[in-house]
Amino acid sequence: MELKSKIPDGPIDKKWEKHKFDLKLVNPANKRKYKVLVVGSGLAGGAAAASMAELGYEVECFCYQDSPRRAHSIAAQGGINAAKNYQNDGDSVYRLFYDTVKGGDFRAREANVHRLAEVSNNIIDQCVAQGVPFAREYGGLLDNRSFGGAQVSRTFYARGQTGQQLLIGAYQALERQIGLGKVKMFPRHEMLEVIVVDGVAKGIVVRDMVTGEVTSHVADAVCLATGGYGNVFYLSTNAKGCNGTAVWRAYKKGAAFANPCFTQIHPTCIPVTGDHQSKLTLMSESLRNDGRIWVPKRKEDCGKPASEIPEEDRDYYLERKYPSYGNLAPRDVSSRAAKQVCDEGRGVGPTRLGVYLDFSDAINRLGAAKIEEKYGNLFEMYERITDENPYKTPMRIFPASHYTMGGLWVDYNLMSTIPGLFVLGEANFSDHGANRLGASALMQGLADGYFVIPYTIGGYLAGIKPGTRIKADDPAVKAAEQAVNDRTDKLMSIGGKETPTHFHRELGKVMWEMCGMGRNEAGLKKALELIPQIREEFWKNLRIPGSGNDLNQSLEAAGRVADFLEIGELMCLDALERRESCGGHFREEWQTEEGEALRDDENFAHVAAWEYKGEGQAPVRHTEQLTFENVHLATRSYK
Amino acid sequence: MSKHFNLTLHVWRQKNAKCDGKFVEYPAENISPDMSFLEMLDVVNEGLIRKGEEPIAFDHDCREGICGTCSMVINGRPHGPRERTTTCQLHMRSFKDGDSITLEPWRAEAFPVIKDLMVDRGAFDRIIAAGGFISVPTGSPQDANALPIPKESADLSMDAAACIGCGACVAACPNASAMLFVSAKISHLGHLPQGQPERYLRVRDMIAQMDAEEFGTCTNHGECEAACPKGIKMENIARMNRDFIKASLTYRPATTSGGGAG
Amino acid sequence: MSVAEQSIAGAEARGHGFLASSVGRKVVMAATGVILFGFVTVHMLGNLTSYMGAEAMNHYAQFLRTMVHGMGIWVFRAVLLTAVGLHIWAATTLTLDNMAARPVGYRNQQNVASTWASRTMRWSGVILAAFIIYHLLHLTTGTVHPNFDHANPYANFVNGFKVPAAAGFYIVAQLCLGLHMWHGVWSCTQSFGLAHPRYNSLRRNFATGLTVLVVGVNISYPIAVLTGFIH
Ligand SMILES: Cc1cc2nc3c(=O)[nH]c(=O)nc-3n(C[C@H](O)[C@H](O)[C@H](O)COP(=O)(O)OP(=O)(O)OC[C@H]3O[C@@H](n4cnc5c(N)ncnc54)[C@H](O)[C@@H]3O)c2cc1C
Ligand code: HEM
Ligand code: SF4
């Protein structure tokens, strides 16, 4: 397997422009003769499907929810970055590029990140034109807020519902194309297989989740925009249905999986309350603009109510450790700091796995009304879940799995190692390196969907003769369908005793403990023993009532858990092999005396991309060397 | 800590759109007040699976009140007893030991039951496809700040745009009318200057589709507003009516060919 | 089922008649409702002449019959009849649509915002229709009146209400009118699109005030006759 990144040459700020010109074009009259499948209707998929249909391609779009509007992008709260510099505080495309490369701890491709920063401004223009009601100042101009890892205010937001509003914008554009008959939408359809003919992606197999019917769709190109695999931890801020199935099936068909161990643990989530917990809720990072994070200085105080702990006995540990970024230190750094204080026994709340996020200073300074205007819906959500009023008592928060920087490897055109298979949004690995900065996933999803794939897909399709699609009865199609049906039959016939969730929980515990915020060799090796055991137990003792030819939510869950049981293993393997600490990947063996991540640029300034070699075979680790010509490799410091 | 308790559920079970359904009783035992309502159902479902019975099918995804997927009528109220709360954000502390809870799907001709508590809300998507958008192809806009928008307009637009498309308004309305949902979209776009060019076209197209989907018509009961988890106001319905009256009175058939849905 | 399998109404439906659309029929109902409530209000005020004695009332009736050379009353009747017809047509078709929109009901629906008045509009309306017919046969044509005298409306009015059953029905119908009006007046402002947070309480209060006035005064007539205050 060869990893050809296809980065155009030339100076960094001219690469994309040059590349757009160099890409071959498809004749307008021919566009409708090409069919493109888009799996996923989130920011990346929704934007891509709508934009490609506008260009004239025949598009089919799939999602597992009952409506494209419900893709998980909808849950993003805080905001989206762009280098508009509307605040006149020194922002620029170059600074956004620089912050993102640095924030990613120098494990992302410079050229991709620069392109992302370049198109960030177009995204805001596009969204405003679609009717996204971003927050505004009284003068009618757009408002901005600050996010972690940046010292400029470049985050655009729509109350605490930015992802929802951006997604609705993309969804409206998509529905418009559906109404015009340019996109055919398939909601409640789960993709279960990629059809690959002679090494080229030619279609997908999907299961109609209402009828259980398994069907194939053939096309000239396939785009996966299926989101992240954060649910491998069972408890995460992702929606319940988020899965790694689509990318995993593609991996097994030959798409390399890059940096699977790069996962983001978000510092501000509502702590777990008990075993019944089914998911964790994020409290947007934007809260750290006004909230101050602290724990008691002494263990003995941890049981007391916050109000009884005087100012001098509080440890505002982020402000103490990172005076220049303070509470806005990047996510990996903040999460680890929270883990440290809890490990020291200074955590708060019934489980002692929590730290305070306190708004009393901000409320005194700005008034409760201003705080309500900024964060009202977040406060309401917090109160609903915890039954505590954050205007009166400080919030309790704890880190939780949130985002996966790893994903399918793609080149500069967003094409995976399977020609014809493109990967967009969180599902690819491209732009965030080892740590993603807040408000940049929405930016990346929309960049990929609105402004990258519409160009690069043309470059690919121009090389294919129109009308050369495979037929629906091609043996490769039938074989792929058969594989899906066999797998369903296999799952249905285990006839054991335990629920899919049971195995998912077991896996989650192993992953969180051994491949979570802190990782070490012994733990990872242990995990690599435990995961196959859980998997074996799964295939022996799983129980799925009902039938495969019907709506069956247990079957859906089981299929996803089966894939997570394999993804988890690859993550641990990748984490084990990456013998350095960087971003969200903290190998305890590699830390400075102060407990900060210690990168090894000499040996690990590369992308690790894993190639599947078949059932029972060890996957092979390939590398793509990263070169930093513009941002100089330096120790990331937020002090 | 908080005490666990027991409940009795009466759940609508229906195999698919074609079969008849019926209520089935299930005990829900050892429920913690900190559980969300859906976590309580998870517990019941895991018990059913272990017994080899089919779990209760219900729609859910984000479990944080934003995706609009969860949808069930709890004791005669869509999303249950708490105001401005989706089912997934409802917590068991809203109930007490020994309570008996009836669970039903959204009931409307336009939302056929797929299974148990799951319904097909595709009608909402088709209403949006008919006109709930601003026609602005990717790549065409001007700079975002070239058009200042009064904060009040942006805020009103955002109030309406907060709709999560859950369908509780339809479920709560004695006439199964979708007018709160439709009007929320019309206000979202109609409060903004960008939404003006298609304002009257939009209201006509969306209402035509809403009627074609066989939703009922508003008689101003106000149940929708009370059930809406996002606080969408009936004022939007009045606004929609106003726009529709104007749109209809000034309608002129297209004089040139072309156009299409939108 | 995919969205694509179902059609989007699109351009051809866009021009579909105002009267065929749900909102269009609501507007018809509201517009005709305003005409009818306007009539009811004027009618109530006109009947106040009964408190001024036989002469005043007969004089007023005479004026109605002869205005614009006797044409006026026919114009009124035509407008009212059309309004009633359209109102009933809109109400009936919308009610049928609404019933079809929820073929399977809930086991125990909890109403939290609707009122008894809003939920009984179709029944208060039907009783009103029955009452209108009876009322015409009673005091306009005299068909069901015990001793009708075409030349003396005042006497018809007094004698008519002396029959307790007739007075009773009249009172019940007025209570129905009250229910219909209280919800209807508020509702039709909404249907016309008149809503603004600043004026919302005004809309409610106006509906309540007008209803109390019309129904209160109307009910006072049979009571005044039965108690002998008017004789
Ligand atoms: C709680 C939360 C808050 C966040 N806040 C922010 C923020 O403030 N700013 C920011 O920049 N980022 C934020 N993020 C991250 C960001 O929201 C996501 O990374 C981004 O939205 C992912 O978009 P996507 O289009 O790649 O995938 P998604 O939106 O996850 O969409 C995936 C799509 O793929 C479909 N799909 C998945 N699997 C299959 C399958 N097997 N078959 C068929 N269809 C499938 C789904 O139906 C869905 O339509 C947040 C994330 C979370 C969880
Ligand atoms: C004197 C006679 C009547 C008057 C003054 C009257 C007035 C009104 C008004 C103003 C409305 C509100 C319209 C709106 O919501 O936009 C209304 C609604 C309605 N009327 Fe009447 N009406 C009368 C008779 C009837 C009759 C005879 C019927 C039945 C056959 C009827 C049935 C209805 C119904 C079903 C509604 C809709 C319910 C609702 O909007 O909540 N009405 N009426
Ligand atoms: S208006 Fe409210 S109840 Fe109706 S769909 Fe939108 S959010 Fe749900």
Ligand code: FES
């Ligand atoms: S599950 Fe998303 S709103 Fe309830």
